[in-house]
Amino acid sequence: xxxxxxxxxxxxxxxxxxxxxxxxxxxxxxxxxxxxxxxxxxxxxxxxxxxxxxxxxxxxxxxxxxxxxxxxxxxxxxxxxxxxxxxxxxxxxxxxxxxxxxxxxxxxxxxxxxxxxxxxxxxxxxxxxxxxxxxxxxxxxxxxxxxxxxxxxxxxxxxxxxxxxxxxxxxxxxxxxxxxxxxxxxxxxxxxxxxxxxxxxxxxxxxxxxxxxxxxxxxxxxxxxxxxxxxxxxxxxxxxxxxxxxxxxxxxxxxxxxxxxxxxxxxxxxxxxxxxxxxxxxxxxxxxxxxxxxxxxxxxxxxxxxxxxxxxxxxxxxxxxxxxxxxxxxxxxxxxxxxxxxxxxx
Amino acid sequence: xxxxxxxxxxxxxxxxxxxxxxxxxxxxxxxxxxxxxxxxxxxxxxxxxxxxxxxxxxxxxxxxxxxxxxxxxxxxxxxxxxxxxxxxxxxxxxxxxxxxxxxxxxxxxxxxxxxxxxxxxxxxxxxxxxxxxxxxxxxxxxxxxxxxxxxxxxxxxxxxxxxxxxxxxxxxxxxxxxxxxxxxxxxxxxxxxxxxxxxxxxxxxxxxxxxxxxxxxxxxxxxxxxxxxxxxxxxxxxxxxxxxxxxxxxxxxxxxxxxxxxxxxxxxxxxxxxxxxxxxxxxxxxxxxxxxxxxxxxxxxxxxxxxxxxxxxxxxxxxxxxxxxxxxxxxxxxxxxxxxxxxx
Numbered sequence: 001x002x003x004x005x006x007x008x009x010x011x012x013x014x015x016x017x018x019x020x021x022x023x024x025x026x027x028x029x030x031x032x033x034x035x036x037x038x039x040x041x042x043x044x045x046x047x048x049x050x051x052x053x054x055x056x057x058x059x060x061x062x063x064x065x066x067x068x069x070x071x072x073x074x075x076x077x078x079x080x081x082x083x084x085x086x087x088x089x090x091x092x093x094x095x096x097x098x099x100x101x102x103x104x105x106x107x108x109x110x111x112x113x114x115x116x117x118x119x120x121x122x123x124x125x126x127x128x129x130x131x132x133x134x135x136x137x138x139x140x141x142x143x144x145x146x147x148x149x150x151x152x153x154x155x156x157x158x159x160x161x162x163x164x165x166x167x168x169x170x171x172x173x174x175x176x177x178x179x180x181x182x183x184x185x186x187x188x189x190x191x192x193x194x195x196x197x198x199x200x201x202x203x204x205x206x207x208x209x210x211x212x213x214x215x216x217x218x219x220x221x222x223x224x225x226x227x228x229x230x231x232x233x234x235x236x237x238x239x240x241x242x243x244x245x246x247x248x249x250x251x252x253x254x255x256x257x258x259x260x261x262x263x264x265x266x267x268x269x270x271x272x273x274x275x276x277x278x279x280x281x282x283x284x285x286x287x288x289x290x291x292x293x294x295x296x297x298x299x300x301x302x303x304x305x306x307x308x309x310x311x312x313x314x315x316x317x318x319x320x321x322x323x324x325x326x327x328x329x330x331x332x333x334x335x336x337x338x339x340x341x342x343x344x345x346x
Numbered sequence: 347x348x349x350x351x352x353x354x355x356x357x358x359x360x361x362x363x364x365x366x367x368x369x370x371x372x373x374x375x376x377x378x379x380x381x382x383x384x385x386x387x388x389x390x391x392x393x394x395x396x397x398x399x400x401x402x403x404x405x406x407x408x409x410x411x412x413x414x415x416x417x418x419x420x421x422x423x424x425x426x427x428x429x430x431x432x433x434x435x436x437x438x439x440x441x442x443x444x445x446x447x448x449x450x451x452x453x454x455x456x457x458x459x460x461x462x463x464x465x466x467x468x469x470x471x472x473x474x475x476x477x478x479x480x481x482x483x484x485x486x487x488x489x490x491x492x493x494x495x496x497x498x499x500x501x502x503x504x505x506x507x508x509x510x511x512x513x514x515x516x517x518x519x520x521x522x523x524x525x526x527x528x529x530x531x532x533x534x535x536x537x538x539x540x541x542x543x544x545x546x547x548x549x550x551x552x553x554x555x556x557x558x559x560x561x562x563x564x565x566x567x568x569x570x571x572x573x574x575x576x577x578x579x580x581x582x583x584x585x586x587x588x589x590x591x592x593x594x595x596x597x598x599x600x601x602x603x604x605x606x607x608x609x610x611x612x613x614x615x616x617x618x619x620x621x622x623x624x625x626x627x628x629x630x631x632x633x634x635x636x637x638x639x640x641x642x643x644x645x646x647x648x649x650x651x652x653x654x655x656x657x658x659x660x661x662x663x664x665x666x667x668x669x670x671x672x673x674x675x676x677x678x679x680x681x682x683x684x685x686x687x688x689x690x
Contacts, residue, residue, distance in 0.1 A: 201398075201630065203612075225542070231615065231617055232624065255617060269546065286545060
């Protein structure tokens with residue numbers, strides 16, 4: 001869904017990131033063992049349009065946080081390309097150009113306790129991006145900007161004099177958001193921004209993020225393992241399993257007509273708070289090690305619909321119903337697509 | 347309830363906690379972390395305890411298993427297990443109760459297992475501590491337990507070390523450890539928080555089955571309302587060291603009687619209904635040093651009246667359960683209060 005017929009705002013193509021986790025050379029030599037490579041992200045394609053929220057979901061170890069780090073440039077991709085508003089972020093084109101690009105994309109981290117410098121006052125934490133990118137005309141302007149940012153996240157300018165330890169988890173996450181907004185970015189990568197928070201605080205942060213998106217026309221890449229949160233905040237959703245995208249679709253399609261067996265499994269495991277009597281189906285098995293992923297479709301050892309083809313041939317992501325799914329059973333029509341509804345009874 | 351130690355009247359609850367107060371002496375004065383908490387658990391019942399971090403739910407669980415970390419201490423109240431007081435037992439006595447009659451499951455399965463011993467050795471040691479068994483018998487029982495908690499290839503896996511198990515399997519081993527001596531009560535503190543959703547469902551299903559098969563009661567401490575909704579018979583909602591509401595789980599989730607519970611339920615994103623905004627309770631839970639006068643929730647409460655500012659409500663009947671809120675008192679909350687609620 002590109003914006004206005006042009007290119008997508010953020011375009012990820014064939015993105016791969018492998019990590020070498022081999023034992024040291026001497027150990028390998030003595031034990032006769034080979035190199036061990038974790039294929040954390042193994043070829044994914046995502047287009048994100050301006051102003052939308054694209055969410056990545058999956059269980060731990062599926063590579064979603066690695067994608068987040070690749071997109072903001074904390075890791076260099078092993079292969080593939082990430083284009084932000086038309087320019088490749090991995091390409092170095094001189095300091096000024098890189099800084100201009102970096103100003104426009106920022107990240108919000110999961111742990112608000114670890115991502116703020118405990119020795120800095122909140123004012124300095126938020127002022128740092130403004131100073132670094134030279135966005136303030138003098139001291140008075142800097143103070144005004146930081147004050148405005150604090151107000152936007154519903155703190156007060158007086159809070160700038162305090163240290164991070166004086167704030168609760170939710171307030172710290174507001175400070176992280178203010179810092180991310182300080183360089184006036186257009187694209188925010190949010191890696192599990194509410195996972196460390198209590199539910200009532202989570203609601204505050206999600207509401208704040210949606211308000212800010214409307215106000216500043218922000219684009220979000222939202223990483224989460226919580227499907228209910230993703231359902232609430234996203235325009236489109238991608239489901240990751242072992243470093244690959246197994247399904248992506250607009251939110252209502254994904255939750256209303258899930259296609260990939262893994263997506264269905266994830267949806268079945270959401271606790272039923274509405275007490276509709278829907279049974280949570282425990283699924284056998286766990287996510288296999290990404291060092292030695294299963295052959296063919298990596299989900300086949302846990303999949304009730306797997307046949308011989310699934311064990312040998314890796315399925316490609318094929319377009320279905322406004323989204324895309326990588327599953328042989330869906331492609332061959334062996335697996336019917338069912339309509340799901342979640343009773344609105346509460 | 348009879349006060350005679352050791353005699354268990356037929357209808358007495360398995361666990362009875364009365365007016366429990368836990369305090370932390372600090373340089374700046376004594377902090378009251380759990381304030382006048384009373385509840386009971388019947389045999390075979392699952393009581394869920396929910397609340398935000400700092401509400402005192404884990405402390406209550408730790409007090410029951412006698413593992414309060416100093417300087418925290420029980421200042422008042424009593425805890426009875428099958429009619430016997432267990433809150434004032436000497437350390438060695440409590441050690442025998444813990445494990446034999448009360449089992450514990452903690453959040454992080456990696457830290458609750460000793461990485462240097464095989465799981466078999468840890469199981470056998472626990473079994474032999476509490477039951478008169480030979481090493482061979484204990485090992486057979488350990489294998490049976492591992493099978494029961496659903497570990498495939500238990501005969502081989504028993505000699506593996508904790509790091510050789512995945513997170514979900516490790517939590518199963520911890521559950522097996524808690525079951526070693528056939529306890530009457532299990533205190534499970536966030537047993538599924540560190541696990542992925544699909545594994546979470548497996549562990550919950552396992553806990554429920556064990557509970558049904560053995561008639562073991564469970565005190566399930568968690569912040570995850572979804573886990574409670576599926577598992578618990580009754581639920582206690584804690585706020586700032588006190589129980590705000592306690593009642594049958596369905597009742598509390600669908601028809602909350604305390605404004606805090608109502609807000610908490612509304613703030614959980616759900617698949618059933620997608621709204622523009624989630625309901626949010628502005629503000630945060632007060633720190634222990636700044637608990638307001640009257641009802642601790644009053645600065646964030648939309649229904650507050652003048653009475654809520656000065657008089658602290660105790661649990662009173664509300665619907666099928668009980669809630670600590672003046673809304674359910676015949677005299678009500680008193681006159682309207684002027685002034686703003688706290689902002690986030």
